[in-house]
Amino acid sequence: MTGIRERLERWRAVQAWLAWQQHQVEQTIRGLEAALTEEESRLPPLPPPDWKVEGIRTAAGRRALLVHVGICGMGKGKPINRDQARRMLAEGVDPCPYCSPDTSLGMPG
Incomplete structure (x- = not known):
C-alpha cells in the first residue's frame, strides 16, 4: 500500500508542476499578445487597395x-x-x- 501512496504523491507533484508550467505559459502568451497589440498600434495603417x-x-x-x-x-x-x-x-x-x-x-x- 505504501508504494501506491508514494506513486500517487509523485504524480500529484507532477500535476502541480504542470499546472505551474501552464500558468507560466499563459502569462507569457498574454504578455506577448499585449506587446504585439502595442507594436501594431504604432504602425501606420496599410493604404486601401485601389x-x-x-x-x-x-x-x-x-x-x-x-x-x-x-x-x-x-x-x-x-x-x-x-x-x-x-x-x-x-x-x-x-x-x-x-x-x-x-x-x-x-x-x-
Whole structure:
C-alpha cells in the first residue's frame, strides 16, 4: 500500500508542476499578445487597395457581387487590380452604386 501512496504523491507533484508550467505559459502568451497589440498600434495603417470586389460564398464557390473603389466604405472585399476590376465590370459584375467604380475606370455605366 505504501508504494501506491508514494506513486500517487509523485504524480500529484507532477500535476502541480504542470499546472505551474501552464500558468507560466499563459502569462507569457498574454504578455506577448499585449506587446504585439502595442507594436501594431504604432504602425501606420496599410493604404486601401485601389479596387476591391465584394462577394459571397455559395455551394459552387465564391460569386462576385459588387466592384468597389478601394476607399469605398460600403463594402468589404478582396483587393483587386485595375485590370481585374475592368474585366469583372465588363463581365457583368455590378458596380457599387455609391462609389461608382465604372465611372472612375472610364467605363460606360
